[in-house]
Amino acid sequence: MARLLPLLLLLFLTVLLSRLPSPCASLPIRLNLTHINSKFSNISIEDRNLLAIKRGKLRLAFISSRLSTSLVDVQTNVQYSNQEYSADLAIGTPPVSVSVLLDTGSDLIWTKCEQGSAYNPSASSTYSPLSCGSTFCQNELTSCSDGSTCSFYSPYGSATVGGTMGAETFSFGGTNVPSLAFGCSNSEMGSATTISGLLGMGGGQLSLVSQLGSEKFSYCLTPYDSQSTSPLFLGSLANPDSSSQTTPLGQSPNIPTYYYLSLQGITVGSTKLSIPSSAFAISSDGSGGLIIDSGTSFTMLVPSAYDVLKQEFQSQMGLPVASGNTFDLCFSSPSDGSFQPPKLIFNFQGADMDLPKENYLVSDAGGSLLCLAILPSDQSLSLFGNFQQQNMHIVYDVQGGNLYFAPAQCANL
Template structure:
């Protein structure tokens, strides 16, 4: 195949297509096809969240250290919860890939593989596609890779991209025609991975990054905005992912808060929010503002992420929330170690519903009030009611469970995040 650049004409086409038509995809939870009980689903989600949080904490320390020297060590995630179905190439082949708001690169496994993990679909073979083209080192997408993540000894752009959980992909940066739902998009830049490792791939062929960097799908499309609406945890129904003109909120109840940019260049892909306080019931918790502050080295702050199932709070904030719930919930505390959560109450089957205090996250300019089903999980078989939150290191994460039946809009052009309650399976 001839070497070509991602031309200005293609970029304009991508922008016009996404702005005029919009793209609609369906997010499917990685556990949707498994015949698991609610307890089993929740336990898997707890383990997945802990792995994601642990990898963030360990890699963030390395990233903030690297940012003060000459080494570039961008941080990305791979432990995620949702997949999408796309098609790639001409003629196209169907692939199931991970949708990740915590990373940028769009990539998939490519034949012939030097080292590849197992996937349910056929591995994409660029030699069988009429629309595959390698990208040269001088292309803007290649140059957007940190110098430590690209090899430009020759004309072709060779890349290496790693994740916090030690997953990685390496191969050639290229362009190809992608089909998203009913929309065909030519010239999408992607990583054609010849050596790949993906922890807990759950039947995926690669990753579509939706983060803030230039390599992500939303950046390449020039869409300006995208949204999702996550259906209730444990349901088999899929959740809509909307890109471009289809991503809009309706109704007067929508609220907005600014998206915050991390000052550390190695953390610039993540979506940060300015969390200023938390209320439980009518009590505004006495949490110092410094607990949620985004520090000059890129540590701290609050990330919103659909791929992290359960919200994780910095230690001091988590302890304050846990103690306040324990104080306000009129139920005996019980051992919930089998669930993976720290705070559980005894709630036997047939017991009358107790009074659950409301939970509100106070962001800059917006209050996100959660319904009880978004932060309390009832395990009928175990007779338990548990607070569905976990403790993290210095960075807090607003997870997908807390975003159930909430339409969340990422307005990249306006640099804001908006949200409103919604019935996601009807959106």
């Protein structure tokens, strides 16, 4: 019996430790996000909208091609400049500041490491190459062909990023996180050459969310025309507001990167649209569904939903329809300042998102047009964009499988 006690004690401690949360899971992390429009101050609002729409359509095509093998391969037409918000953080010891793009539709964390880049792994005392035996070297983006170097290659349509996988200390708003697996890029092609790196927040193994063991993360996006940054919260700071509504948050079993919402209908004014139930269903081949995405500006809906929305919205607006070069449905701007558009409500499972008019109407053509900031999808997939998410505190409860949202003044969080 005396010999069994140490073994029983060891077994007890092993079980106890296995149930403890990840040491990084409770870290309170806050980052400030900057919208890409701040870099385009020298061009008109109309041109900014055109760039945003182009980025969104290219992104939609790339995600669709990745989800379904039965779709036409359109990756060769996709550009990498499809992101919307960037975050400043620090890498290495001593820490070096870098700006990376935030993306809930990607997993990999990577930054440039070639000569002339801000971050140089050889100058950091906390950098180490990732071994071939690491669990982070066992996925579709990584390989170990020479048996000693864990490398990565990540295609983004016509742009690609490649290099070696490493582990390094990252600093998020003053909070240090050691030994994060990341891609140290020494080869970028296409429009990937114009950015410094990416912060993947998807549901896959390599994402920041997964590596931290975070049960939740959240963001609150300030309006496009605001000069204020948008907060991103991880760990204990990512708590839903008391007034939040909640709806199921789904993930594909084949590609866990993307976050899906169950959209059951759309209401314009007081009219619930007659949209077929199949419009937002995920097909057996992996296509379809509605993905909530931080990297897409304007929501894009499959034709079976968008066409019904367009017809009813046009009927209720009561303004002359006008041709626009940017959006699909535009009206002559009202001269009466008291004009009120019809309400637009997204009816998710268990929750209704009643959008403020600033989240679905946008001024165009020098203010002479008022346009619906929702577009038709040319794929079998729909995306819920960040324009519709402005001034909403949105919490991704990844562990619990729920999305919480509530109206908020994001600049004040």
